[in-house]
Amino acid sequence: MTGFVYTSHPARVIFGSGTLARLPEEVERLDLHRVLVLAAPQQADDAQQIAARIGPRAAAVFSGATMHTPVSVTEEAMRLVQTERIDGLVAVGGGSTTGLGKAIALRTDLPQIVAPTTYAGSEMTPILGETRDGQKVTQKSPRVLPETVIYDVDLTLNLPVALSGTSGINAIAHAVEALYAQDRNPIMSLMALEGIRAMARALPVIVQSPGDRAARSDALYGAWLCGLCLGTVGMALHHKLCHTLGGTFDLPHAETHTAVLPHAVAYNAPALPDEMAALAAALGATDAAQGLFDLADAVGAQHALKHLGMPEAGIERTADMAVANPYWNPRPLERQAIRDLIAHAYAGERPQI
Template sequence: MPFTYNGLPSRVIFGQGTLARVAEEVQALGCQRVLVLSTPQQEGQARQVLDQLGELGADVFAGARMHTPVETTEEAMRVLSSLGADGVVAIGGGSTIGLGKAIALRADLPQVVIPTTYAGSEMTPILGETKNGLKTTQRTLKVLPETVIYDVDLTLGLPVAMSGTSGINAIAHAVEALYAKDRNPIVSMMAEEGIAALARSLPIIAGAPADATARSDALYGAWLCGACLGSVGMSLHHKLCHTLGGSFDLPHAETHTIVLPHAVAYNAEAAPEAMARIARALGADDAAGGLYDLAKAVGAPLALRDIGLNEGDIDRATEIATGNPYWNPREIEAQGIHRLLSDAHAGRRPETLEATDR
C-alpha cells in the first residue's frame, strides 16, 4: 500500500521530574533571555519556571486566553519586544501553547513547551487564532515547538474534570486521524495506541487522581494523539469545534468532548475501518457509543446546552460549519449537521446511521 508520512522535527523529553531540565533545554536552543507564558490561573507555575531559569528568564506574561485572541497575542508581542526576549517557554494547556505558537509565527522565535494538560497542541504545526468572533487555523512549521518537556508530576494535580475533558479532546485528534484524507499506516498505529492509552487511564484518574502510573499512561496517550493531529489533516469534528469555540466562545476541551461522539456517528457509515479501530481501542462494541460512555464514565459534560450554547444558536452554527467545510469522509449536509448539533445540544447518546436505520 503506497503512502506518504511526514515526520515532524521536534525534541521530546518525557518522564517524572523532567521540569528540572528546562534551563539546559533553553540553552540548547541558543536562547539567552526567554519570556515565560501562562494563563492567569497558572501564573504560580510560570513563576516557578522563571525561578528555575535563573538568568535565562526575562519575565512572565500570564495573559494567555482560550482560542488565542489576536489582541492577546499583540499584547504579548509588546511585552516580548520591551524585554528583548529571544525565545518563549510556555507552561500550561492549549491556551498557553497557542499563544506561544502565535508569537513564534510573528517573531520566528524558538519555543520550549511544558504541557500540563492532555490537549496535544504542543506536537502540532497548527495554530488556531480568533479575530472578530471567527476562529481560523493555519498549518506551518514556523509554529511547531522545538522542544517539548512532558513532566508527569505536573499533571498529578490536574483536576479530575479537566483531566477527563482534556483527555477526550486528545482522543479526538486520533479519531479523526484514522479517517483523514492523508492517513497512513504509521499515524493510524499511533492513533489506535493513543486512544487505547487514554481510554484505559482516564477512568482510573477519575477515581484516583494521584495515580502516577495512570497519569503517565494518559500523558503518553496525549503525546501520541497530538502527533497524529500534527501529521495529517482533520475533518468535520474539528471544524465544528472551531466554529463553536471561536464564534460562540464555548470552552475548548468540553466542546470537543461533547461533539466527538456525534461527529463519529455522522461519519460511521463512510469510514467503517476507522470505526472498527476506534471501538477496539475503546474496548467497546460501537465507536460513537463508546466515546459517549467514556465521557460519562469520567464525569464530563454531555450536552452543549450545559456549557453555554443556546438552542437558538444551532442554525447559525450549522451555517458557519457548512460554509467552508474541511474535507470529510462523508459529504457535509446542512440537515445532517443540524441534527448532529441538536443531538449534541441535548446530550443524547448518539446512534450510528446503521443503528438508526434498523
C-alpha cells in the same frame, strides 16, 4: 497496501517524571539569553517559579494566555517581546498557553520550549487557531512547532479530575480524525490507535485515583501520540465544528470536543466501517460512537452544549457555517444531517446510529 505519503515533523521530546528539572539545560542548549515565560492567569505563580528556575536567562513573565488565542492577547504579549528583546519562549500550561506561544512564534519565529500540564496535545502540532472578532481561523505552519517539548508526569498530578477527563477526550479526538483523514497513512493509524488505547485505559483510573502515577503517565503518553497524529495528518468534520462552536460562542475548548466527538463519529460511521471497528476495539467498546459517549460518562463530563454556554439559536447558525465553507470529510456534508448532529450535541443526547 495502497500508496501513501508520510511526513514527520522535527521534535525533541523529553518524557518522564521530574523532567522539568532539565528546563534550564534546554534553555542553555538553545542558546537563549532573554526568555519570556508564558502562562494562563491561574498559573501566574507557577510561571514566576519557572522563571526563578531558569534564572538570569528569564527576562520576563506574561501570564495572560486565554482560551481560543485571541489576537488582542497575542498583541499584548508581542509588546513585551519587543520591549524586553526576547529571544525565546517557555510555555508551561495547557492549550491556551501553548497556543499563545505558537501565535508569538508565528510572528517572530522565536524558538519555543513547551511543558504541557494538560492532555491537549497542541504542543505536537503545526496548527494554530486564533480568534478575532468572534471568528476562529486555523492555519498550519512549521514556524509554530516547538523546538523542545518536556513531558513531566509530575506536572499533571494535580490536574483536576474533570479537566483531566475532558482534556483526555479532546486528545482522543485528534487521533480519531487521524484514522480517516484525507492524508492518513498506516504509521499515523498505528500511533492513533495506541494513543486512544492509552487514554481510554488511563482516564477512568484517574477519576478513581487522581494521583495514580501509572495512569497519569499513560494519559500523558497518549496525549503525545494523539497530538502528533493531529499535527501530521489533516482534520475533518469534528474539528471544523468544534473550532466554529468555540470561536463563535466562546465555548470551553476541551469540553466542547468531548460533547461533539461521539456525534461527529456517528455521522461519519456509515462511510468508515473498518476504521470504526478499529476505533471501537481501541476503546474496548462494541460501537465507536457509543463507546466515546460512555467514556465521557465515565469521567463525569458534560454531554450537552447548552450547558456549556451555547444558545439554542446557534444550532441553525453552526449548521449554516459548516456547509458555507466546504472541506473534505469522509461522508459528504449534508446540511440537515449536520443540523441534527449539532442538535443532539446541544441537548446532550446519545449519538444516533
